[in-house]
Amino acid sequence: MRLVVARCQIDYAGRLSAHLPMATRVLMLKADGSVLVHSDGGSYKPLNWMSPPCSVKEVVSEDGQVEWLVTGKAEDTLRILIEEIHHDSSHELGVDPGLQKDGVEKHLQELLAEHPATLAEGLTLVRREYPTAIGPVDLMCRDAEGRSVAVEIKRRGEIDGVEQLTRYLELLNRDPLLAPVRGIFAAQEIKPQARVLATDRGIACAVVDYDALRGLDDPTDRLF
Amino acid sequence: MRLVVARCQIDYAGRLSAHLPMATRVLMLKADGSVLVHSDGGSYKPLNWMSPPCSVKEVVSEDGQVEWLVTGKAEDTLRILIEEIHHDSSHELGVDPGLQKDGVEKHLQELLAEHPATLAEGLTLVRREYPTAIGPVDLMCRDAEGRSVAVEIKRRGEIDGVEQLTRYLELLNRDPLLAPVRGIFAAQEIKPQARVLATDRGIACAVVDYDALRGLDDPTDRLF
DNA sequence: ATCTGAATGTCGACG
DNA sequence: CGTCGACGTTCAGAT
Numbered sequence A, B: 001m002r003l004v005v006a007r008c009q010i011d012y013a014g015r016l017s018a019h020l021p022m023a024t025r026v027l028m029l030k031a032d033g034s035v036l037v038h039s040d041g042g043s044y045k046p047l048n049w050m051s052p053p054c055s056v057k058e059v060v061s062e063d064g065q066v067e068w069l070v071t072g073k074a075e076d077t078l079r080i081l082i083e084e085i086h087h088d089s090s091h092e093l094g095v096d097p098g099l100q101k102d103g104v105e106k107h108l109q110e111l112l113a114e115h116p117a118t119l120a121e122g123l124t125l126v127r128r129e130y131p132t133a134i135g136p137v138d139l140m141c142r143d144a145e146g147r148s149v150a151v152e153i154k155r156r157g158e159i160d161g162v163e164q165l166t167r168y169l170e171l172l173n174r175d176p177l178l179a180p181v182r183g184i185f186a187a188q189e190i191k192p193q194a195r196v197l198a199t200d201r202g203i204a205c206a207v208v209d210y211d212a213l214r215g216l217d218d219p220t221d222r223l224f
Numbered sequence C: 001a002t003c004t005g006a007a008t009g010t011c012g013a014c015g
Numbered sequence D: 001c002g003t004c005g006a007c008g009t010t011c012a013g014a015t
Helices: A105-114 A159-172 A192-200 A210-216 B105-114 B159-172 B192-200 B210-216
Strands: A002-013 A017-029 A035-038 A048-050 A055-060 A066-071 A077-090 A100-102 A124-130 A137-142 A148-157 A181-190 A204-207 B002-013 B017-029 B035-038 B048-050 B055-060 B066-071 B077-090 B100-102 B124-130 B137-142 B148-157 B181-190 B204-207
Touching (some): A105 A124, A105 A137, A181 A192, B017 B077, B105 B137, B105 B148, B159 B181, B159 B192
Parallel strands (some): A181 A204
Antiparallel strands (some): A002 A017, A017 A035, A035 A048, B055 B066, B066 B077
């Protein structure tokens, strides 16, 4: 890992073309050859970058200008024209053990599979990841009357999720052994437009409380 | 901008929970208070981070352990337990002039609006961003026979874009003044599944050559 | 290798 | 300030 603070000008040509005027920025050169250009603000996203695998070549022109030419896989090129280097240091980091996550959609699905009745009175699980020709339905359930219920789970419920569930329901309802199948759109948060679309299509919405579900679950069975 | 290389252990609690075991990493602390944790590999995305606005507080426990507590807006917290600092430097960067882009979907739409006949023989433009209740149609055109044609433009044609165009067509075909409206799905690259879905729904696919379109366009009218 | 859906997505535009 | 769609999306998992 090499960290450079330099006044530089940058041009990128690849899937798009982009240009950064001369200014002072941080250049992060990782061990795999990838390069990140950060300014003092914005977000975690660099102003510009080159993804690995790629290689950096230093070019010095006749008039003494230093340029770093970063070339990637396809026709991606990042040209960094260096005017002045304020800082330059290299560091040995080693391999990172990596990130452990908890609280993503998969966990929500696991919890709802264990407690389907929180979605609707008397709901019982038939199976998780119920397979169909166009992909698996998150939860296939049966209601108190024994009718099929397809559940689509999202962390954040938006219009795409309703579209997805609609496709499943359309397909499932062609199967006379299952039909009629109704749908429940479950999410920790449901956007108004998604709710309107779901309601218009006769799909029920269920807002899920992740922490409450965790409370129902065995508290010893945690990641950390 | 402060750059720190340190052996550290990190816990994040916010929209999800995440944990990073003790290892050597780069910590980037930006002027707006945001913090990025990078390893020597991966991609431009940090292992962990805190978006602005947020503040960093240094806490030293009784046994001398140093911890940085980064708190954000809501209940987001990032705890960085520092074991050893290998490098620590601060730099004045100033405000960045920002990025200039060229070659995104908007530009593709402009080019196709100027040359609609490249999509289908005899096609003429009615208007760009044709408004409907569920959002604007990229291009509304008329074919040689004077029938309406709705065009959805994507850089990469995937299933979502076909769904979007399907919604527009469904709505537009309810208007007796426009109906029948047919659809063209235009993209630089169309994924097989998207093509299958489009064809199944009677929507034509058009693969667009960006460079060729640019060639038709006035070459003096460039961004830089 | 390709494809698909998720994301602490982020970012910008528009109402 | 929320909503929506694009993104050099990136990313991980499954086929």
